[in-house]
Amino acid sequence: MGNTAREAVLECTYLGPVLSTNSDAVIAVTGAPVEVKVNGEPRQQWSRLLLKAGDQLSFGVIQGGTRYYIAVQGGIDVPEVLGSRSTYSLGAIGGYNGRKLEAGDVVPVGAPLNGGKLPRPDTVPEEFLPVYAKxxxxxxxxxxxxxxxxxxxxxxxxxxxxxxxxxxxxxxxxxxxxxxxxxxxxxxxxxxxxxxxxxxxxxxxxxxxxxxxxxxxxxxxxxxxxxxxxxxxxxxxxxxxxxxxxxxxxxxxxxxxxxxxxxxxxxxxxxxxxxxxxxxxxxx
Known part of the structure; x- marks a missing residue:
């Protein structure tokens, strides 16, 4: 993504959202194993994906673990609260209005860092993938x-x-x-x-x-x-x-x-x- 560790991502627990883009975007889906689909077509997890304006991102059934993550180039553009962009829903602070996302929300995305230059490689090496064991x-x-x-x-x-x-x-x-x-x-x-x-x-x-x-x-x-x-x-x-x-x-x-x-x-x-x-x- 070309992001740093301070850019926010979306965390999905068990069930994922259906998202559509209103502009071109660069994303990656990591975390628990799940089928990733762009316009209904399967795409690879743990790899950089290029979306065109109007593309639809959706997900299948999670195959292990509990949570997976959607990163976007530039990060989710929400303000820092107490030094973090994460959501603390119990206290209704941080993240997107202090709550989980709901149907119809429009999530702002930050400007790409380093002029939008993307690092290589575009896929996380298998040796660094986490294990989701029973x-x-x-x-x-x-x-x-x-x-x-x-x-x-x-x-x-x-x-x-x-x-x-x-x-x-x-x-x-x-x-x-x-x-x-x-x-x-x-x-x-x-x-x-x-x-x-x-x-x-x-x-x-x-x-x-x-x-x-x-x-x-x-x-x-x-x-x-x-x-x-x-x-x-x-x-x-x-x-x-x-x-x-x-x-x-x-x-x-x-x-x-x-x-x-x-x-x-x-x-x-x-x-x-x-x-x-x-x-x-x-x-x-």
């Missing part, structure tokens, strides 16, 4: 409250299989499985009555809570920033995109790693991303 291992750093689980409870969290439920969105993902057990204790003033409750505290992105000991919840990008549930672990930053790609039914195992392991994984991911950007001749 099974995942998600790495976590234990704490701050893993000590409040019984030995059996912690064993269930780390040694048993969990599955993503349909209750999953940008705020968080809920997992079904064997459940865990909390140690009984006298709750402090200001905390709820359940052993999974704490006095309100801040949540990191990726925090794992298990209200009532039943279903773990991973807090994702649009989650609340604090509350009264104990955090037994945090998904490492390098695996947060992996979690975001998980569709309902995805079998998941949680693996405890050290903070040093988490930092090394983050460095490895950054290196891989830089290689991908370099292979596409793109700038950050």
């Amino acid at each position: 099974e995942q291992e998600v790495r976590i750093v234990l704490g701050l409250y893993d000590h409040r689980l019984t030995e059996e409870g912690l064993g269930n969290l780390l040694n048993e299989e969990w599955k993503v439920t349909p209750v999953a969105d940008r705020m968080g993902l809920r997992y079904s499985g064997p459940g865990v057990k909390w140690k009984e204790r006298e709750q402090p003033f200001g905390a709820g009555s359940d052993p999974s409750n704490i006095v309100d505290a801040g949540y990191a992105v990726g925090s794992i809570q298990i209200p009532g000991g039943t279903q773990p919840i991973i807090l994702h990008r649009d989650a609340v920033s604090g509350g009264g549930y104990a955090m037994v672990g945090t998904v490492i930053s390098a695996d947060m995109d992996l979690v975001a790609r998980a569709a309902p039914g995805t079998a998941t195992r949680f693996a405890a790693v050290s903070l040093d392991d988490a930092l090394e994984a983050r460095r490895d991911l950054a290196e891989r991303r830089n290689k991908a950007w370099g292979a596409l001749g793109a700038s950050r």
Whole structure:
């Protein structure tokens, strides 16, 4: 596209839109595998596509994962809010009028960068494509409250299989499985009555809570920033995109790693991303 990382794209969850262009455009569709069609004809995903004014872009059924993305040369031209062009629909801020797109909306597109010069190649190399698997291992750093689980409870969290439920969105993902057990204790003033409750505290992105000991919840990008549930672990930053790609039914195992392991994984991911950007001749 010739864009930088600051240009906005469209995010589509499960079902895609039908879009028409009122001028020539350069686009690419990435993310979860889905059939891309221009004027009803199949086109390649993860490749640059040239659209003429009046062309219609539509999509088939998603074949895995949950979300795919439509990028356009110049980016979606919406103002930055708090340093971002993304939409936070729960707070009705950012993006296109703080909400999801609706039929009849006309989405503004920014001017192409670098005089419209396009980088080479025009297709993302296969080695850089993400994997959309039906099974995942998600790495976590234990704490701050893993000590409040019984030995059996912690064993269930780390040694048993969990599955993503349909209750999953940008705020968080809920997992079904064997459940865990909390140690009984006298709750402090200001905390709820359940052993999974704490006095309100801040949540990191990726925090794992298990209200009532039943279903773990991973807090994702649009989650609340604090509350009264104990955090037994945090998904490492390098695996947060992996979690975001998980569709309902995805079998998941949680693996405890050290903070040093988490930092090394983050460095490895950054290196891989830089290689991908370099292979596409793109700038950050």
